[in-house]
Amino acid sequence: MPDAQKILVVDDSEDHIMFTSQILEDNGFQYTVARNGSEALDALQKERPALVLLDILMPRKSGLNVLKKMREDPDLNSIPVIVVSGSGEITGVDMTTGQEEASESYGDDVARTYGEFIHDKLEDFKPDALISKPVDPANLITKINELLP
Amino acid sequence: MSKGDISKMTINRQKIDQSSRVLEQELLGLIDTARLIHSSIHSLDKLMTLIVQKTTEILNVEACSAVMRDSEKNRLIFYALTGEKASVLSTFELAEDEGVVGWCITEKSTIVTNKVGDDPQFSHRADEMTGFVTRSILCVPLLVDDDCVGALEIINKKNKGGFNKRDVLLAEGIADQVAVAIQNVQLAQAALKAERRAAIGEAVSGVAHCLKNMLNGLQGGLYVLKSDVTKATGDVPDRGFEMLDRNMKRLIDLAQDMLSCSKDRKPEYELTDINEISGSVVELMQQRAQEQGSELRFIPDESLDEIMVDPKGIYRCILNLISNALDACKEKNGAVVNVSTGTVNTNEIVIRISDQGCGMAEATLHSIYEPFFSNKGSDGTGLGLSVTRKIVEEHNARIEVDSVVNKGTTFSIYLPGQ
Numbered sequence: 375m376p377d378a379q380k381i382l383v384v385d386d387s388e389d390h391i392m393f394t395s396q397i398l399e400d401n402g403f404q405y406t407v408a409r410n411g412s413e414a415l416d417a418l419q420k421e422r423p424a425l426v427l428l429d430i431l432m433p434r435k436s437g438l439n440v441l442k443k444m445r446e447d448p449d450l451n452s453i454p455v456i457v458v459s460g461s462g463e464i465t466g467v468d469m470t471t472g473q474e475e476a477s478e479s480y481g482d483d484v485a486r487t488y489g490e491f492i493h494d495k496l497e498d499f500k501p502d503a504l505i506s507k508p509v510d511p512a513n514l515i516t517k518i519n520e521l522l523p
Numbered sequence: 524m525s526k527g528d529i530s531k532m533t534i535n536r537q538k539i540d541q542s543s544r545v546l547e548q549e550l551l552g553l554i555d556t557a558r559l560i561h562s563s564i565h566s567l568d569k570l571m572t573l574i575v576q577k578t579t580e581i582l583n584v585e586a587c588s589a590v591m592r593d594s595e596k597n598r599l600i601f602y603a604l605t606g607e608k609a610s611v612l613s614t615f616e617l618a619e620d621e622g623v624v625g626w627c628i629t630e631k632s633t634i635v636t637n638k639v640g641d642d643p644q645f646s647h648r649a650d651e652m653t654g655f656v657t658r659s660i661l662c663v664p665l666l667v668d669d670d671c672v673g674a675l676e677i678i679n680k681k682n683k684g685g686f687n688k689r690d691v692l693l694a695e696g697i698a699d700q701v702a703v704a705i706q707n708v709q710l711a712q713a714a715l716k717a718e719r720r721a722a723i724g725e726a727v728s729g730v731a732h733c734l735k736n737m738l739n740g741l742q743g744g745l746y747v748l749k750s751d752v753t754k755a756t757g758d759v760p761d762r763g764f765e766m767l768d769r770n771m772k773r774l775i776d777l778a779q780d781m782l783s784c785s786k787d788r789k790p791e792y793e794l795t796d797i798n799e800i801s802g803s804v805v806e807l808m809q810q811r812a813q814e815q816g817s818e819l820r821f822i823p824d825e826s827l828d829e830i831m832v833d834p835k836g837i838y839r840c841i842l843n844l845i846s847n848a849l850d851a852c853k854e855k856n857g858a859v860v861n862v863s864t865g866t867v868n869t870n871e872i873v874i875r876i877s878d879q880g881c882g883m884a885e886a887t888l889h890s891i892y893e894p895f896f897s898n899k900g901s902d903g904t905g906l907g908l909s910v911t912r913k914i915v916e917e918h919n920a921r922i923e924v925d926s927v928v929n930k931g932t933t934f935s936i937y938l939p940g941q
Contacts, residue, residue: 389739389744460732460739506735507736507738508738
Protein backbone atom coordinates (compact mmCIF):
# COMPACT_ATOMS: atom_id res chain seq x y z
CA MET A 375 0.00 0.00 0.00
CA PRO A 376 1.37 3.42 -0.86
CA ASP A 377 2.04 5.81 1.96
CA ALA A 378 -0.94 8.17 1.81
CA GLN A 379 1.06 11.40 1.98
CA LYS A 380 4.60 10.58 0.85
CA ILE A 381 5.69 12.42 -2.30
CA LEU A 382 8.75 11.52 -4.38
CA VAL A 383 10.68 14.58 -5.63
CA VAL A 384 12.87 13.75 -8.64
CA ASP A 385 15.25 16.52 -9.76
CA ASP A 386 18.99 16.97 -10.32
CA SER A 387 19.00 20.57 -9.11
CA GLU A 388 19.82 20.95 -5.41
CA ASP A 389 18.15 24.36 -5.43
CA HIS A 390 14.93 22.93 -6.82
CA ILE A 391 15.00 20.12 -4.25
CA MET A 392 15.43 22.63 -1.42
CA PHE A 393 12.64 24.81 -2.83
CA THR A 394 10.17 21.96 -3.32
CA SER A 395 11.04 20.30 0.02
CA GLN A 396 10.26 23.57 1.79
CA ILE A 397 6.91 23.94 0.01
CA LEU A 398 5.98 20.34 0.90
CA GLU A 399 7.14 20.71 4.51
CA ASP A 400 5.22 23.97 4.97
CA ASN A 401 2.08 22.22 3.75
CA GLY A 402 2.45 19.16 5.93
CA PHE A 403 3.52 16.61 3.30
CA GLN A 404 6.15 13.93 3.77
CA TYR A 405 8.61 13.54 0.95
CA THR A 406 11.61 11.63 -0.29
CA VAL A 407 14.19 12.77 -2.86
CA ALA A 408 15.81 11.19 -5.93
CA ARG A 409 18.52 13.08 -7.84
CA ASN A 410 18.36 11.23 -11.16
CA GLY A 411 16.24 8.76 -13.10
CA SER A 412 17.97 5.64 -11.73
CA GLU A 413 17.52 6.76 -8.12
CA ALA A 414 13.89 7.55 -8.90
CA LEU A 415 13.19 4.00 -10.14
CA ASP A 416 14.81 2.56 -6.98
CA ALA A 417 12.78 4.89 -4.78
CA LEU A 418 9.55 3.96 -6.59
CA GLN A 419 10.13 0.27 -5.83
CA LYS A 420 11.19 0.80 -2.22
CA GLU A 421 9.03 3.66 -1.06
CA ARG A 422 5.88 3.35 -3.18
CA PRO A 423 5.10 7.08 -2.98
CA ALA A 424 1.57 8.46 -3.34
CA LEU A 425 2.66 10.95 -6.01
CA VAL A 426 5.76 11.83 -8.07
CA LEU A 427 7.09 15.31 -8.92
CA LEU A 428 9.28 14.61 -11.94
CA ASP A 429 11.89 16.72 -13.73
CA ILE A 430 12.57 15.81 -17.38
CA LEU A 431 16.11 16.87 -18.28
CA MET A 432 18.44 15.04 -15.88
CA PRO A 433 21.79 13.35 -16.36
CA ARG A 434 21.63 9.52 -16.05
CA LYS A 435 18.15 8.43 -17.13
CA SER A 436 15.84 11.26 -17.99
CA GLY A 437 12.40 11.86 -16.53
CA LEU A 438 10.90 10.52 -19.77
CA ASN A 439 12.56 7.19 -19.06
CA VAL A 440 11.09 7.11 -15.55
CA LEU A 441 7.64 8.02 -16.87
CA LYS A 442 7.80 5.29 -19.53
CA LYS A 443 8.84 2.63 -16.98
CA MET A 444 6.04 3.73 -14.64
CA ARG A 445 3.40 3.57 -17.36
CA GLU A 446 4.55 0.07 -18.38
CA ASP A 447 4.62 -1.31 -14.83
CA PRO A 448 1.14 -2.31 -13.57
CA ASP A 449 2.26 -1.76 -9.96
CA LEU A 450 3.39 1.82 -10.63
CA ASN A 451 0.92 2.75 -13.35
CA SER A 452 -1.66 4.26 -11.03
CA ILE A 453 0.73 6.60 -9.18
CA PRO A 454 0.00 10.16 -10.32
CA VAL A 455 2.91 12.02 -11.92
CA ILE A 456 3.34 15.80 -12.12
CA VAL A 457 6.05 16.75 -14.60
CA VAL A 458 7.89 19.85 -13.34
CA SER A 459 10.16 21.15 -16.07
CA GLY A 460 11.98 24.25 -17.26
CA SER A 461 11.65 23.28 -20.90
CA GLY A 462 9.70 25.74 -23.04
CA GLU A 463 7.69 23.03 -24.71
CA ILE A 464 5.38 22.35 -21.79
CA THR A 465 4.28 25.91 -21.14
CA GLY A 466 2.11 26.15 -24.21
CA VAL A 467 4.32 28.96 -25.50
CA ASP A 468 5.55 27.93 -28.91
CA MET A 469 9.20 28.87 -29.12
CA THR A 470 10.01 26.83 -32.17
CA THR A 471 7.98 28.70 -34.79
CA GLY A 472 11.04 29.38 -36.90
CA GLN A 473 11.97 25.72 -36.77
CA GLU A 474 8.55 24.60 -37.86
CA GLU A 475 8.43 26.98 -40.79
CA ALA A 476 11.89 25.87 -41.83
CA SER A 477 10.77 22.25 -41.63
CA GLU A 478 7.92 23.05 -43.97
CA SER A 479 10.20 24.65 -46.52
CA TYR A 480 12.93 22.05 -46.37
CA GLY A 481 11.00 18.87 -45.72
CA ASP A 482 12.39 16.41 -43.20
CA ASP A 483 15.99 17.53 -43.55
CA VAL A 484 15.85 19.87 -40.58
CA ALA A 485 16.31 18.02 -37.31
CA ARG A 486 13.51 18.39 -34.80
CA THR A 487 14.37 20.33 -31.69
CA TYR A 488 14.78 18.46 -28.44
CA GLY A 489 11.79 20.46 -27.20
CA GLU A 490 9.58 18.97 -29.92
CA PHE A 491 10.88 15.51 -29.13
CA ILE A 492 9.99 15.87 -25.45
CA HIS A 493 6.61 17.34 -26.35
CA ASP A 494 5.75 14.28 -28.47
CA LYS A 495 6.97 11.86 -25.82
CA LEU A 496 4.92 13.57 -23.12
CA GLU A 497 1.88 13.15 -25.37
CA ASP A 498 2.65 9.42 -25.47
CA PHE A 499 3.20 8.86 -21.77
CA LYS A 500 0.61 11.37 -20.53
CA PRO A 501 1.70 12.72 -17.16
CA ASP A 502 -1.23 13.64 -14.90
CA ALA A 503 -0.21 17.29 -14.79
CA LEU A 504 2.45 19.63 -16.11
CA ILE A 505 4.01 22.45 -14.11
CA SER A 506 6.53 24.86 -15.56
CA LYS A 507 9.53 26.26 -13.73
CA PRO A 508 9.73 28.71 -12.05
CA VAL A 509 7.29 26.88 -9.78
CA ASP A 510 4.39 28.75 -8.23
CA PRO A 511 4.07 27.18 -4.75
CA ALA A 512 0.28 27.71 -4.50
CA ASN A 513 -0.26 26.14 -7.93
CA LEU A 514 1.91 23.15 -7.00
CA ILE A 515 -0.06 22.49 -3.80
CA THR A 516 -3.40 22.81 -5.64
CA LYS A 517 -2.28 20.26 -8.26
CA ILE A 518 -0.93 17.87 -5.60
CA ASN A 519 -4.19 18.02 -3.62
CA GLU A 520 -6.22 17.39 -6.78
CA LEU A 521 -4.22 14.30 -7.67
CA LEU A 522 -3.54 12.67 -4.31
CA PRO A 523 -5.73 9.63 -3.77
CA MET B 524 40.85 44.63 -111.62
CA SER B 525 41.51 48.37 -111.44
CA LYS B 526 43.35 50.19 -108.65
CA GLY B 527 40.05 51.70 -107.63
CA ASP B 528 38.46 48.27 -107.22
CA ILE B 529 41.37 47.10 -105.05
CA SER B 530 41.16 50.13 -102.80
CA LYS B 531 37.35 49.62 -102.45
CA MET B 532 37.97 46.00 -101.47
CA THR B 533 40.58 47.10 -98.94
CA ILE B 534 38.17 49.60 -97.42
CA ASN B 535 35.42 46.96 -97.31
CA ARG B 536 37.83 44.50 -95.75
CA GLN B 537 38.76 47.11 -93.12
CA LYS B 538 35.08 47.72 -92.40
CA ILE B 539 34.43 44.01 -91.97
CA ASP B 540 37.48 43.66 -89.72
CA GLN B 541 36.36 46.59 -87.63
CA SER B 542 32.82 45.37 -87.34
CA SER B 543 33.95 41.85 -86.40
CA ARG B 544 36.24 43.37 -83.74
CA VAL B 545 33.25 45.28 -82.33
CA LEU B 546 31.16 42.12 -82.42
CA GLU B 547 33.91 40.19 -80.70
CA GLN B 548 34.17 42.85 -77.98
CA GLU B 549 30.42 42.84 -77.47
CA LEU B 550 30.38 39.07 -77.20
CA LEU B 551 33.26 39.09 -74.74
CA GLY B 552 31.45 41.76 -72.74
CA LEU B 553 28.31 39.65 -72.66
CA ILE B 554 30.31 36.62 -71.52
CA ASP B 555 31.89 38.80 -68.80
CA THR B 556 28.49 39.88 -67.50
CA ALA B 557 27.35 36.25 -67.45
CA ARG B 558 30.42 35.38 -65.42
CA LEU B 559 29.75 38.24 -63.02
CA ILE B 560 26.16 37.21 -62.56
CA HIS B 561 27.03 33.64 -61.69
CA SER B 562 29.94 34.52 -59.41
CA SER B 563 28.49 36.85 -56.81
CA ILE B 564 24.95 35.84 -56.07
CA HIS B 565 25.12 36.86 -52.38
CA SER B 566 25.54 40.60 -52.87
CA LEU B 567 23.01 42.25 -55.12
CA ASP B 568 24.53 45.72 -54.52
CA LYS B 569 27.95 44.67 -55.74
CA LEU B 570 26.56 42.70 -58.64
CA MET B 571 24.40 45.59 -59.89
CA THR B 572 27.28 48.05 -59.70
CA LEU B 573 29.49 45.73 -61.76
CA ILE B 574 26.72 45.02 -64.30
CA VAL B 575 26.00 48.71 -64.80
CA GLN B 576 29.71 49.42 -65.32
CA LYS B 577 30.03 46.56 -67.79
CA THR B 578 26.92 47.66 -69.71
CA THR B 579 28.30 51.21 -70.01
CA GLU B 580 31.46 49.75 -71.51
CA ILE B 581 29.89 47.21 -73.88
CA LEU B 582 27.25 49.54 -75.28
CA ASN B 583 29.66 52.49 -75.51
CA VAL B 584 27.38 54.94 -73.70
CA GLU B 585 27.79 57.92 -71.38
CA ALA B 586 25.75 56.63 -68.43
CA CYS B 587 23.81 53.65 -67.21
CA SER B 588 21.73 52.84 -64.13
CA ALA B 589 19.76 49.98 -62.65
CA VAL B 590 16.40 51.40 -61.66
CA MET B 591 14.50 49.25 -59.17
CA ARG B 592 10.85 49.39 -58.18
CA ASP B 593 10.16 49.92 -54.49
CA SER B 594 6.68 48.41 -54.38
CA GLU B 595 6.07 49.55 -50.78
CA LYS B 596 6.71 53.24 -51.52
CA ASN B 597 5.52 53.10 -55.15
CA ARG B 598 8.76 54.79 -56.22
CA LEU B 599 11.58 54.05 -58.63
CA ILE B 600 15.02 54.04 -57.04
CA PHE B 601 18.35 54.46 -58.82
CA TYR B 602 20.15 51.43 -57.49
CA ALA B 603 23.50 51.58 -59.25
CA LEU B 604 24.78 54.33 -61.52
CA THR B 605 27.64 55.23 -63.82
CA GLY B 606 28.37 58.51 -65.63
CA GLU B 607 29.61 61.91 -64.55
CA LYS B 608 26.47 62.76 -62.52
CA ALA B 609 26.26 59.40 -60.75
CA SER B 610 26.91 60.75 -57.24
CA VAL B 611 24.28 63.51 -57.59
CA LEU B 612 21.64 61.03 -58.73
CA SER B 613 22.25 58.41 -56.04
CA THR B 614 19.38 59.78 -53.92
CA PHE B 615 17.15 60.65 -56.90
CA GLU B 616 13.74 58.96 -57.13
CA LEU B 617 10.95 58.88 -59.69
CA ALA B 618 7.25 58.13 -59.38
CA GLU B 619 6.38 54.59 -60.43
CA ASP B 620 5.20 55.62 -63.93
CA GLU B 621 7.39 58.69 -64.39
CA GLY B 622 9.80 59.11 -67.27
CA VAL B 623 10.81 56.72 -70.02
CA VAL B 624 12.02 54.21 -67.45
CA GLY B 625 8.67 54.35 -65.59
CA TRP B 626 6.91 53.67 -68.89
CA CYS B 627 9.25 50.75 -69.64
CA ILE B 628 8.57 49.20 -66.22
CA THR B 629 4.80 49.76 -66.37
CA GLU B 630 4.55 48.34 -69.89
CA LYS B 631 7.16 45.62 -69.21
CA SER B 632 8.69 46.33 -72.61
CA THR B 633 11.88 47.74 -74.13
CA ILE B 634 11.77 51.41 -75.09
CA VAL B 635 14.26 53.23 -77.35
CA THR B 636 14.25 57.00 -77.76
CA ASN B 637 16.95 58.55 -79.88
CA LYS B 638 15.47 62.05 -79.65
CA VAL B 639 14.30 62.57 -76.09
CA GLY B 640 13.18 66.11 -76.87
CA ASP B 641 10.36 64.70 -79.01
CA ASP B 642 9.31 62.08 -76.44
CA PRO B 643 6.34 63.14 -74.26
CA GLN B 644 7.25 60.39 -71.75
CA PHE B 645 10.67 61.89 -71.02
CA SER B 646 11.01 63.43 -67.55
CA HIS B 647 13.27 66.48 -67.44
CA ARG B 648 13.68 66.39 -63.66
CA ALA B 649 16.98 64.51 -63.55
CA ASP B 650 18.58 66.72 -66.21
CA GLU B 651 17.34 69.87 -64.47
CA MET B 652 18.83 68.70 -61.20
CA THR B 653 22.21 67.67 -62.57
CA GLY B 654 22.74 69.89 -65.59
CA PHE B 655 23.30 66.75 -67.66
CA VAL B 656 21.92 66.68 -71.21
CA THR B 657 20.12 63.45 -72.13
CA ARG B 658 20.00 62.82 -75.86
CA SER B 659 19.06 59.18 -76.24
CA ILE B 660 17.66 56.50 -73.91
CA LEU B 661 17.45 52.72 -74.14
CA CYS B 662 15.38 51.10 -71.37
CA VAL B 663 15.03 47.34 -70.94
CA PRO B 664 12.77 45.81 -68.29
CA LEU B 665 14.11 43.37 -65.64
CA LEU B 666 11.50 40.61 -65.65
CA VAL B 667 11.45 38.04 -62.87
CA ASP B 668 8.76 35.54 -63.83
CA ASP B 669 5.90 37.86 -64.85
CA ASP B 670 6.89 40.58 -62.43
CA CYS B 671 8.87 43.59 -63.56
CA VAL B 672 11.24 44.43 -60.70
CA GLY B 673 13.02 47.30 -62.45
CA ALA B 674 14.89 48.27 -65.59
CA LEU B 675 18.30 48.95 -67.00
CA GLU B 676 18.35 52.56 -68.21
CA ILE B 677 21.11 53.21 -70.72
CA ILE B 678 21.79 56.85 -71.64
CA ASN B 679 23.44 58.64 -74.62
CA LYS B 680 24.97 56.32 -77.17
CA LYS B 681 28.39 57.79 -77.92
CA ASN B 682 28.16 57.52 -81.74
CA LYS B 683 25.94 59.83 -83.77
CA GLY B 684 23.25 57.43 -84.91
CA GLY B 685 21.89 56.68 -81.44
CA PHE B 686 20.82 53.19 -80.33
CA ASN B 687 20.34 50.54 -83.01
CA LYS B 688 18.75 47.08 -83.12
CA ARG B 689 21.97 45.38 -82.04
CA ASP B 690 22.18 47.59 -78.94
CA VAL B 691 18.64 46.60 -78.06
CA LEU B 692 19.44 42.89 -78.43
CA LEU B 693 22.60 43.24 -76.35
CA ALA B 694 20.82 45.18 -73.60
CA GLU B 695 17.98 42.67 -73.52
CA GLY B 696 20.51 39.84 -73.28
CA ILE B 697 22.14 41.50 -70.26
CA ALA B 698 18.75 42.31 -68.66
CA ASP B 699 17.61 38.68 -68.93
CA GLN B 700 20.71 37.52 -67.10
CA VAL B 701 20.38 40.23 -64.47
CA ALA B 702 16.78 39.14 -63.84
CA VAL B 703 17.96 35.56 -63.25
CA ALA B 704 20.62 36.89 -60.88
CA ILE B 705 18.02 38.91 -58.95
CA GLN B 706 15.86 35.82 -58.66
CA ASN B 707 18.85 33.78 -57.41
CA VAL B 708 19.66 36.40 -54.79
CA GLN B 709 16.02 36.57 -53.70
CA LEU B 710 15.86 32.78 -53.33
CA ALA B 711 19.17 32.67 -51.47
CA GLN B 712 18.01 35.45 -49.14
CA ALA B 713 14.71 33.67 -48.44
CA ALA B 714 16.57 30.44 -47.64
CA LEU B 715 18.99 32.30 -45.39
CA LYS B 716 16.10 34.03 -43.62
CA ALA B 717 14.35 30.71 -42.93
CA GLU B 718 17.62 29.25 -41.68
CA ARG B 719 18.24 32.26 -39.43
CA ARG B 720 14.72 32.10 -38.06
CA ALA B 721 15.17 28.42 -37.28
CA ALA B 722 18.46 29.17 -35.53
CA ILE B 723 16.89 32.05 -33.60
CA GLY B 724 13.97 29.82 -32.57
CA GLU B 725 16.37 27.23 -31.23
CA ALA B 726 18.52 29.81 -29.46
CA VAL B 727 15.53 31.52 -27.83
CA SER B 728 14.21 28.18 -26.67
CA GLY B 729 17.66 27.31 -25.24
CA VAL B 730 17.95 30.62 -23.40
CA ALA B 731 14.39 30.28 -22.09
CA HIS B 732 15.21 26.87 -20.64
CA CYS B 733 18.30 28.22 -18.83
CA LEU B 734 16.42 31.29 -17.61
CA LYS B 735 13.55 29.24 -16.24
CA ASN B 736 15.87 27.06 -14.19
CA MET B 737 17.64 30.13 -12.81
CA LEU B 738 14.37 31.93 -12.09
CA ASN B 739 13.19 28.79 -10.34
CA GLY B 740 16.33 29.04 -8.18
CA LEU B 741 15.59 32.69 -7.40
CA GLN B 742 11.92 31.96 -6.68
CA GLY B 743 13.03 29.05 -4.51
CA GLY B 744 15.59 31.17 -2.65
CA LEU B 745 12.98 33.80 -1.91
CA TYR B 746 10.45 31.19 -0.77
CA VAL B 747 12.94 29.40 1.50
CA LEU B 748 14.10 32.74 2.93
CA LYS B 749 10.52 33.86 3.67
CA SER B 750 9.72 30.50 5.21
CA ASP B 751 12.85 30.65 7.41
CA VAL B 752 12.17 34.26 8.45
CA THR B 753 8.61 33.35 9.52
CA LYS B 754 9.82 30.47 11.66
CA ALA B 755 13.09 31.93 12.98
CA THR B 756 13.31 32.79 16.64
CA GLY B 757 16.98 33.78 16.48
CA ASP B 758 19.30 34.10 13.47
CA VAL B 759 17.81 33.39 10.04
CA PRO B 760 19.66 30.48 8.35
CA ASP B 761 21.89 31.45 5.38
CA ARG B 762 20.50 28.91 2.92
CA GLY B 763 17.85 31.19 1.33
CA PHE B 764 20.39 33.99 0.84
CA GLU B 765 22.88 31.48 -0.55
CA MET B 766 20.35 30.15 -3.04
CA LEU B 767 19.53 33.69 -4.21
CA ASP B 768 23.22 34.51 -4.46
CA ARG B 769 24.06 31.34 -6.40
CA ASN B 770 21.31 31.84 -8.95
CA MET B 771 22.06 35.54 -9.40
CA LYS B 772 25.64 34.52 -10.26
CA ARG B 773 24.37 31.94 -12.76
CA LEU B 774 22.18 34.59 -14.40
CA ILE B 775 25.19 36.93 -14.67
CA ASP B 776 27.27 34.10 -16.15
CA LEU B 777 24.54 33.33 -18.70
CA ALA B 778 24.41 36.99 -19.74
CA GLN B 779 28.22 37.03 -20.05
CA ASP B 780 28.22 33.86 -22.17
CA MET B 781 25.47 35.20 -24.40
CA LEU B 782 27.47 38.40 -24.95
CA SER B 783 30.59 36.39 -25.75
CA CYS B 784 28.55 34.33 -28.22
CA SER B 785 27.42 37.42 -30.11
CA LYS B 786 29.44 38.53 -33.09
CA ASP B 787 29.83 42.09 -31.89
CA ARG B 788 32.36 41.38 -29.19
CA LYS B 789 35.78 42.58 -30.29
CA PRO B 790 38.80 40.82 -28.78
CA GLU B 791 41.24 43.20 -27.06
CA TYR B 792 44.72 41.83 -27.52
CA GLU B 793 47.59 42.59 -25.15
CA LEU B 794 50.86 41.00 -24.11
CA THR B 795 49.81 38.44 -21.53
CA ASP B 796 51.36 35.97 -19.13
CA ILE B 797 49.36 32.76 -19.71
CA ASN B 798 50.61 31.31 -16.38
CA GLU B 799 49.28 34.29 -14.48
CA ILE B 800 45.79 33.99 -16.02
CA SER B 801 45.64 30.19 -15.57
CA GLY B 802 46.90 30.51 -11.99
CA SER B 803 44.27 33.10 -11.09
CA VAL B 804 41.42 30.90 -12.42
CA VAL B 805 42.81 27.90 -10.50
CA GLU B 806 42.90 30.02 -7.36
CA LEU B 807 39.31 31.17 -7.92
CA MET B 808 38.04 27.60 -8.40
CA GLN B 809 40.01 26.09 -5.49
CA GLN B 810 37.17 26.56 -2.99
CA ARG B 811 34.61 24.87 -5.23
CA ALA B 812 37.01 21.95 -5.78
CA GLN B 813 37.48 21.50 -2.03
CA GLU B 814 33.73 21.70 -1.32
CA GLN B 815 33.02 18.79 -3.68
CA GLY B 816 36.07 16.75 -2.56
CA SER B 817 38.10 17.14 -5.76
CA GLU B 818 41.76 18.11 -5.98
CA LEU B 819 42.66 20.99 -8.32
CA ARG B 820 46.37 21.20 -9.23
CA PHE B 821 48.28 23.79 -11.25
CA ILE B 822 51.48 22.80 -13.09
CA PRO B 823 52.82 25.89 -14.94
CA ASP B 824 55.74 25.87 -17.36
CA GLU B 825 57.76 28.77 -15.91
CA SER B 826 59.75 29.25 -19.13
CA LEU B 827 56.73 30.52 -21.14
CA ASP B 828 57.09 33.85 -22.90
CA GLU B 829 54.30 36.41 -22.75
CA ILE B 830 52.08 36.34 -25.87
CA MET B 831 49.47 38.59 -27.49
CA VAL B 832 45.99 37.37 -26.51
CA ASP B 833 42.71 38.81 -25.32
CA PRO B 834 43.26 38.09 -21.59
CA LYS B 835 39.54 38.33 -20.71
CA GLY B 836 38.66 35.85 -23.45
CA ILE B 837 41.36 33.35 -22.47
CA TYR B 838 40.37 33.74 -18.79
CA ARG B 839 36.78 32.86 -19.78
CA CYS B 840 37.96 29.76 -21.72
CA ILE B 841 40.03 28.43 -18.82
CA LEU B 842 37.22 29.18 -16.36
CA ASN B 843 34.69 27.30 -18.51
CA LEU B 844 37.00 24.30 -18.96
CA ILE B 845 37.94 24.03 -15.25
CA SER B 846 34.29 24.45 -14.29
CA ASN B 847 33.35 21.59 -16.67
CA ALA B 848 36.20 19.45 -15.34
CA LEU B 849 34.97 19.92 -11.76
CA ASP B 850 31.40 19.11 -12.79
CA ALA B 851 32.68 15.88 -14.37
CA CYS B 852 34.40 14.94 -11.08
CA LYS B 853 31.41 15.68 -8.83
CA GLU B 854 30.53 12.07 -8.20
CA LYS B 855 34.09 10.74 -7.89
CA ASN B 856 35.44 11.66 -4.48
CA GLY B 857 39.14 12.55 -4.55
CA ALA B 858 39.27 12.89 -8.35
CA VAL B 859 42.07 15.16 -9.60
CA VAL B 860 41.87 18.06 -12.07
CA ASN B 861 45.26 19.09 -13.50
CA VAL B 862 45.75 22.47 -15.15
CA SER B 863 49.08 22.75 -16.95
CA THR B 864 50.81 25.04 -19.43
CA GLY B 865 53.68 24.29 -21.80
CA THR B 866 55.23 24.73 -25.23
CA VAL B 867 54.69 22.31 -28.13
CA ASN B 868 55.66 22.22 -31.82
CA THR B 869 58.47 24.71 -31.09
CA ASN B 870 56.33 27.80 -30.73
CA GLU B 871 52.75 26.89 -29.74
CA ILE B 872 51.64 27.46 -26.18
CA VAL B 873 49.32 24.82 -24.81
CA ILE B 874 46.93 25.11 -21.87
CA ARG B 875 45.73 21.70 -20.75
CA ILE B 876 42.81 20.95 -18.41
CA SER B 877 42.71 17.29 -17.58
CA ASP B 878 40.24 15.58 -15.23
CA GLN B 879 39.63 12.10 -13.82
CA GLY B 880 35.86 12.54 -14.06
CA CYS B 881 33.02 10.71 -15.79
CA GLY B 882 34.31 11.23 -19.36
CA MET B 883 32.15 11.54 -22.48
CA ALA B 884 30.87 8.99 -24.99
CA GLU B 885 31.66 9.32 -28.71
CA ALA B 886 28.14 10.57 -29.50
CA THR B 887 28.38 13.32 -26.87
CA LEU B 888 31.78 14.43 -28.17
CA HIS B 889 30.22 15.19 -31.57
CA SER B 890 27.84 17.78 -30.11
CA ILE B 891 29.79 19.44 -27.29
CA TYR B 892 30.50 22.69 -29.15
CA GLU B 893 26.88 23.19 -30.28
CA PRO B 894 25.16 26.08 -28.50
CA PHE B 895 22.70 24.92 -25.81
CA PHE B 896 23.90 21.33 -25.95
CA SER B 897 24.39 20.12 -22.39
CA ASN B 898 24.27 16.80 -20.60
CA LYS B 899 24.42 18.39 -17.18
CA GLY B 900 20.64 18.63 -16.69
CA SER B 901 19.65 21.75 -14.73
CA ASP B 902 23.27 22.76 -14.10
CA GLY B 903 24.36 23.48 -17.66
CA THR B 904 23.58 26.40 -19.94
CA GLY B 905 25.09 24.59 -22.92
CA LEU B 906 26.95 27.77 -23.86
CA GLY B 907 30.30 27.27 -22.11
CA LEU B 908 32.09 25.19 -24.74
CA SER B 909 30.42 27.02 -27.60
CA VAL B 910 31.78 30.31 -26.23
CA THR B 911 35.17 28.74 -25.53
CA ARG B 912 35.54 27.54 -29.08
CA LYS B 913 34.48 30.91 -30.47
CA ILE B 914 37.14 32.70 -28.40
CA VAL B 915 39.78 30.11 -29.37
CA GLU B 916 38.96 30.59 -33.06
CA GLU B 917 39.20 34.37 -32.70
CA HIS B 918 42.81 33.80 -31.60
CA ASN B 919 43.58 31.59 -34.63
CA ALA B 920 44.16 28.94 -32.01
CA ARG B 921 42.71 25.43 -31.82
CA ILE B 922 41.03 23.35 -29.14
CA GLU B 923 41.29 19.57 -28.88
CA VAL B 924 39.48 17.10 -26.67
CA ASP B 925 40.35 13.59 -25.61
CA SER B 926 37.88 11.66 -23.47
CA VAL B 927 37.29 8.16 -22.15
CA VAL B 928 34.08 7.23 -20.36
CA ASN B 929 34.63 6.80 -16.60
CA LYS B 930 38.34 7.63 -16.99
CA GLY B 931 38.30 11.35 -17.68
CA THR B 932 38.65 14.15 -20.19
CA THR B 933 41.48 16.38 -21.38
CA PHE B 934 40.89 19.67 -23.18
CA SER B 935 43.92 21.37 -24.79
CA ILE B 936 44.02 24.90 -26.17
CA TYR B 937 46.93 25.52 -28.58
CA LEU B 938 47.73 29.22 -28.90
CA PRO B 939 50.05 30.39 -31.66
CA GLY B 940 53.32 31.75 -30.20
CA GLN B 941 55.00 34.98 -31.34
